[in-house]
Amino acid sequence: MNTLPRFDTQEVFNQSPPYEDIDLYSSDLPLQEAVRVNGAGDEASALTAFGRQWGTAGMFAAARRANENTPKLYTFDPKGFRRDVVEFHPAYHEFMRTSIAAGLHASTWTATGIRAAPPAEVARAARYYMAAQVESGHLCPITMTRAALAALAANPALLAQVAPKVVAASYDPAFRPWWEKPGMTLGMGMTEKQGGTDVRANITSATPAGDFYTIVGHKWFLSAPMCDAFLVLAQAAGGLTCFFVPRFRPDGSVNALRLQRLKDKLGNRSNASSEVEFAGAYALRVGDEGAGVRTIIQMVQLTRLDCGLASTGFMRMALAQAVHHCRYRSVFQRHLYDQPMMRAVLSDLALEVEGAVALIMRLARAFDQAASDPREAAFARLVTPAAKYWICKTAPSFIYEAMECLGGNGYVEESILPRLYREAPVNAIWEGSGNVMCLDVLRALRRDEEAAEFFADLARKSALLVGAASDLFAPMNDFESEAKARITVGKLATLAAAAALEATAPPAVTEAFVRTRLQRQHVALYGADDIDARTTDTLLQRALPEG
Numbered sequence: 001m002n003t004l005p006r007f008d009t010q011e012v013f014n015q016s017p018p019y020e021d022i023d024l025y026s027s028d029l030p031l032q033e034a035v036r037v038n039g040a041g042d043e044a045s046a047l048t049a050f051g052r053q054w055g056t057a058g059m060f061a062a063a064r065r066a067n068e069n070t071p072k073l074y075t076f077d078p079k080g081f082r083r084d085v086v087e088f089h090p091a092y093h094e095f096m097r098t099s100i101a102a103g104l105h106a107s108t109w110t111a112t113g114i115r116a117a118p119p120a121e122v123a124r125a126a127r128y129y130m131a132a133q134v135e136s137g138h139l140c141p142i143t144m145t146r147a148a149l150a151a152l153a154a155n156p157a158l159l160a161q162v163a164p165k166v167v168a169a170s171y172d173p174a175f176r177p178w179w180e181k182p183g184m185t186l187g188m189g190m191t192e193k194q195g196g197t198d199v200r201a202n203i204t205s206a207t208p209a210g211d212f213y214t215i216v217g218h219k220w221f222l223s224a225p226m227c228d229a230f231l232v233l234a235q236a237a238g239g240l241t242c243f244f245v246p247r248f249r250p251d252g253s254v255n256a257l258r259l260q261r262l263k264d265k266l267g268n269r270s271n272a273s274s275e276v277e278f279a280g281a282y283a284l285r286v287g288d289e290g291a292g293v294r295t296i297i298q299m300v301q302l303t304r305l306d307c308g309l310a311s312t313g314f315m316r317m318a319l320a321q322a323v324h325h326c327r328y329r330s331v332f333q334r335h336l337y338d339q340p341m342m343r344a345v346l347s348d349l350a351l352e353v354e355g356a357v358a359l360i361m362r363l364a365r366a367f368d369q370a371a372s373d374p375r376e377a378a379f380a381r382l383v384t385p386a387a388k389y390w391i392c393k394t395a396p397s398f399i400y401e402a403m404e405c406l407g408g409n410g411y412v413e414e415s416i417l418p419r420l421y422r423e424a425p426v427n428a429i430w431e432g433s434g435n436v437m438c439l440d441v442l443r444a445l446r447r448d449e450e451a452a453e454f455f456a457d458l459a460r461k462s463a464l465l466v467g468a469a470s471d472l473f474a475p476m477n478d479f480e481s482e483a484k485a486r487i488t489v490g491k492l493a494t495l496a497a498a499a500a501l502e503a504t505a506p507p508a509v510t511e512a513f514v515r516t517r518l519q520r521q522h523v524a525l526y527g528a529d530d531i532d533a534r535t536t537d538t539l540l541q542r543a544l545p546e547g
């Protein structure tokens, strides 16, 4: 007879229920207000449907599967013939299909390759930010596809052929020529072994061969290598030039892109990033010889916006997970959510997300209006690198702090926090790393007197908000000092966030933001600031309404 007492660990208590089957839009007040203020309020019901679709338990499970089952490169077939194909888990393809069906890859363009009317950027930005909260790896080719049309404008005949395929809401992962597919995706290749930032050090060469060019050389990073075509920089006789390099030649044969291996990456694991050699690859020129940087920078400006959007999304998801868990978890007979020090941490995290959401959505509006309003174009030029720098740099430490709010549960792989944490640094590194963003802002400030005046004006307005002397908020240096550029650019981004918050958040939230991020140096230790109890309540309710 068994005399052992019954022992069963299946009775689970004092744990939070899974954070899933949520509406990512309706549960996010700062987002809703930013959407409305920036002109996309009419999209609210469509965004709610999107938020519900992406917040299901099924989507979270698919994201886990796509990242656990990483892509695999097949360089050769069993007989030694080259294949150069990458296979992805079906969950990855499903994300591609879903995002493309929702237009994340192209809803800001028309079929003729011109910009869609406002508020196309803001509406897409809201969707992109929600999608990034769930699965970010597949957003790499989504981002590159939507951005590539901006560079392809430099070859109108090619744009006319490609744009209808790009804007089609159809994903076809088959390895066949782009012109035979209902829809297509685009990637980009700039970085070589000897230089990523310094693309002028590219040694890959391009030689004219009648009405096309042949490319010989390599790229050290070429993400999403199963895209249908890539925009690639190579040296032609006239200098660094942008080229359209498809996976298939016009005669239907496979183009000479030799995928060498896939990078073994810290995060971004559902997505493949390859090293590639071009062995006389067929290419079409995009823009003049020697105009490569000028051409491709049109694309890069858009990808930088997406880096900021994705990192804001990561922070939002980390915050929501933290607030949700703390509402259920008791320690010392009291919910963590009600413990004063935890409230200080959570509200400070919420304040950071408020600033990031307000700023990035305001920036999306500038992209919407840039074509018709030169001031908005100038805003986008100056604030895009500043926002990318500030938001993408903030995300890793932010996510770590949110992870700690869940204690040990936050550290284990079944929770989404480790994936968000691993994912975050890449947004700061690619599309122009932190220092490079700062140099870019300095360049704009030095060249454009109006940009410097805009900066000073932001400082005056923020100072007024808290009744401080405006010189306290003034730009820190004369825009000549590279050594101090991070101070200048961090300040510019924070001032722009404060100005954006004024339009989207209650005055107490904006005031708390200015006081803790501008009047004092924020010490990157969340919860070490003095946010009053009332504002704390407001922030937490806005972060994740109780109910």
Ligand SMILES: Cc1cc2nc3c(=O)[nH]c(=O)nc-3n(C[C@H](O)[C@H](O)[C@H](O)COP(=O)(O)OP(=O)(O)OC[C@H]3O[C@@H](n4cnc5c(N)ncnc54)[C@H](O)[C@@H]3O)c2cc1C
Residues within 6 Å of the ligand: 187, 188, 189, 190, 191, 194, 195, 196, 197, 198, 221, 222, 223, 224, 265, 268, 273, 426, 429, 430, 431, 432, 433, 434, 435, 436, 439
């Ligand atoms: C996962 C992943 C996927 C990628 N996919 C692609 C892709 O699809 N296509 C593509 O073209 N590239 C891709 N990249 C490459 C990426 O864009 C580059 O790594 C990035 O631009 C930095 O270039 P680099 O690695 O050569 O670093 P470097 O240029 O050597 O820079 C190293 C560091 O020096 C800093 N720095 C540079 N110049 C200065 C300066 N003047 N003053 C002070 N600091 C400076 C930079 O900010 C950076 O922190 C990918 C990278 C990763 C990690």
